[in-house]
Amino acid sequence: MTINVEHFKKMFLEMKNGNVALDSNDEMGSTRLGGDDADLANAERDRAMVLKLKQREAFFFRKIDEALTKIENGEFGQCEDCGGDIGEKRLLARPTASMCINCKEEHERNEGHLLYAKRSKTIGTELITNGETLEKAFKEVQKYAAV
Numbered sequence: 048m049t050i051n052v053e054h055f056k057k058m059f060l061e062m063k064n065g066n067v068a069l070d071s072n073d074e075m076g077s078t079r080l081g082g083d084d085a086d087l088a089n090a091e092r093d094r095a096m097v098l099k100l101k102q103r104e105a106f107f108f109r110k111i112d113e114a115l116t117k118i119e120n121g122e123f124g125q126c127e128d129c130g131g132d133i134g135e136k137r138l139l140a141r142p143t144a145s146m147c148i149n150c151k152e153e154h155e156r157n158e159g160h161l162l163y164a165k166r167s168k169t170i171g172t173e174l175i176t177n178g179e180t181l182e183k184a185f186k187e188v189q190k191y192a193a194v
């Protein structure tokens with residue numbers, strides 16, 4: 048099976064560019080000088096939201112960079128676990144997937160409750176290497192950022 052690598056590469060680069068633009072717009076834009084208490088509270092909340100967004104983007108960018116590196120190395124679309132094809136259909140639905148669906152499901156079954164213990168200690172860094180989906184990683188980041 049041949050994956051249209053150029054298509055994915057273009058898509059990843061567009062994702063990165065799109066997010067960079069969004070990021071700079073949000074750059075602490077709502078922080079005000081000399082506001083009253085309500086303004087301060089709003090600014091705090093906005094700052095927390097920007098922080099969450101940045102953390103999510105950091106995850107996202109890291110996954111995109113990993114995928115781009117794989118494209119350069121000719122490893123894109125290979126399962127990190129079994130070395131088999133992830134499959135174009137799965138990649139189209141989840142471009143940053145690093146494992147085939149079989150390994151992913153296997154992984155989730157095996158690691159289920161163990162991941163919880165790891166999560167609290169390593170704050171997300173393990174999530175990616177454990178092949179968590181972006182959505183799950185995002186949720187974890189949000190949860191963590193909210194504490």
Ligand SMILES: [Zn+2]
Pocket residue numbers: 126127128129130131146147148149150151
């Ligand atoms: Zn696999």
